[in-house]
Amino acid sequence: MQDDLTHILNEIEDPELGIGIVDMGMVYRADWSATGIEVEFTTTSAACPFAEALLQQINDILRHRFREAASIRVRRVLHPPWTVERLSDQARRKLGWSETATESPEHFCSDVAPASRKN
Numbered sequence: 446m447q448d449d450l451t452h453i454l455n456e457i458e459d460p461e462l463g464i465g466i467v468d469m470g471m472v473y474r475a476d477w478s479a480t481g482i483e484v485e486f487t488t489t490s491a492a493c494p495f496a497e498a499l500l501q502q503i504n505d506i507l508r509h510r511f512r513e514a515a516s517i518r519v520r521r522v523l524h525p526p527w528t529v530e531r532l533s534d535q536a537r538r539k540l541g542w543s544e545t546a547t548e549s550p551e552h553f554c555s556d557v558a559p560a561s562r563k564n
Contacts, residue, residue, distance in 0.1 A: 450477050453510050454484065457502050460495045464539055466503075470531025473522060481516030482507055487527045496521055 454472055455465030466472055466486065474485040484503060488496050503519045511517065537543065 447475075447477055450475050450482065450511070453506060454503065457499065457506060459489070460498070461489075462540070464536045466499070468533040468536040468539075469527075470533065470536075471499075471527060477511075477514070479515065481518065482511060482514045484517075484519045485522045486519070487522055489527050491523050491526065 451467055451472075454475055455467035457466050458464060459466060459469050459471070462469070467475075469489070471488065472484065472486050474483065476483045484507070486499065486503065488499065493499075500519060500521055504517065507514070507517045507519070532540075532542075
């Protein structure tokens with residue numbers, strides 16, 4: 446069930462890059478239990494103009510694909526802030542970057558200090 450949840454969330458793409466939000470590292474938490482589904486996600490910028498649209502897309506796809514869930518709760522979080530280190534290796538390949546975060550272009554999200562990579 447958990448793999449299904451992650452796979453379906455990754456069908457939602459970042460509107461600017463066309464890469465799934467799981468591969469982008471934007472999903473911080475996705476849990477499916479007897480009490481329901483809980484998702485916490487972030488955006489690549491705190492001022493992202495697509496935040497509400499992403500929230501709606503996540504809610505819509507979960508309600509459509511997991512009708513049996515007791516409840517569905519989706520929340521946008523801003524801490525910790527998203528950084529390029531969160532990109533999966535697959536996302537890096539799609540962007541034409543090497544697989545290591547230290548070799549990613551520094552101009553992308555340069556206003557955010559690097560954090561350790563969490564996958």
